[in-house]
Amino acid sequence: MxxxxxxxxxxxxxxxxxxxxxxxxxxxxxxxxxxxxxxxxxxxxxxxxTKDALFLAVVERIRALFGERMRTPGEYAGEPLEAVVQYCGRFLQLLRWSSVGKMVRLGIAEAERLPDLASGLYDVLFGLTVRDLASHLVTASGLAADEAEAVANELIGLTIHPLLPRLLFGVEPLTEETPEEARLAADVDLDRIRRLVGIVLPPPSATPSGSRKA
Incomplete structure (x- = not known):
């Protein structure tokens, strides 16, 4: 039919x-x-x-599909910091997937000729992730919006390094198999991310109210 x-x-x-x-x-x-x-x-x-219109529609479709796979931090765990750990881990897991890794490569390849399209891809994959994480930090950790955004950017940056450049340059292969969330603990070193979260965002009892260690 x-x-x-x-x-x-x-x-x-x-x-x-x-x-x-x-x-x-x-x-x-x-x-x-x-x-x-x-x-x-x-x-x-x-x-x-036009082909530009088609590509923009593809970007919007990716935004919806990627958002469904990532979900929001609060859906990963009841404990706020563990939710952050698993959310960052899920992002790293998805970056290994060929569908996502190739999309990052495509955005980089087209950045000079088609900056608007490239920035749209960046926002779908990284901007959306940072915004959702920052929103969770405001609600769960009581951070001000600007500080939550800075912390979210720092956590995502620490999480994806050094794997992302290794994937982009082909030092490590992308995986063709769809990354299932049930395999998160097997696919990603969550203990490493817990250590990073502990450094960047100590538990509330570790700092005076309204402040965060540098």
């Missing part, structure tokens, strides 16, 4: 995402995407008048 309406649109976005990841934005033609989606160019252009 031929796909129509929203079903066809979603199918085109999935096909386009795979094409962009494999060949990059510049080398991926609308002809190739139409062929991969097994639809006509007329149908493709009816949904997406």
């Amino acid at each position: 031929a796909r129509r309406g929203e079903a066809l649109r979603a199918h085109i976005l999935d096909a386009a995402k795979l094409a962009f990841l494999e060949s990059g934005f510049e080398r991926t033609s609308m002809d190739a995407i139409a062929a991969r989606a097994e639809t006509s160019k007329r149908s493709l252009y009816a949904h997406f008048p």
Whole structure:
């Protein structure tokens, strides 16, 4: 049965995402995407008048799918700091996945020619993660919004280093298997992240009210 309406649109976005990841934005033609989606160019252009519009729609689809996989920190554990640990660990786990790692590479590759599209990808993967973590820190740890954002950025940066550059340069391979949250403790060194969280964000009893160690 031929796909129509929203079903066809979603199918085109999935096909386009795979094409962009494999060949990059510049080398991926609308002809190739139409062929991969097994639809006509007329149908493709009816949904997406330009390749830029299609790429932006792919970014928004990734935003929704990535957000569903990450969820929010408070959903990981009842204890606020352990929730932070597992949330950061989940982010690191997802970065190992080829679908996410290749998207990071794509954003870097297109940053000079297509800065708006690249910054959109950055926001989907890193901006969204930092904002959700900062929001959790405001609620769970009582930090002011600006301090929570700084702490969230620091924690994410410490968590992903040195793995992210090793993945980007191919020193460590990306994994093709979808990373299941049930395997988080096996896939990620959560004890390392706990130590980092303990340094950057000590328990409330360790510092005077309203302050945090540098």
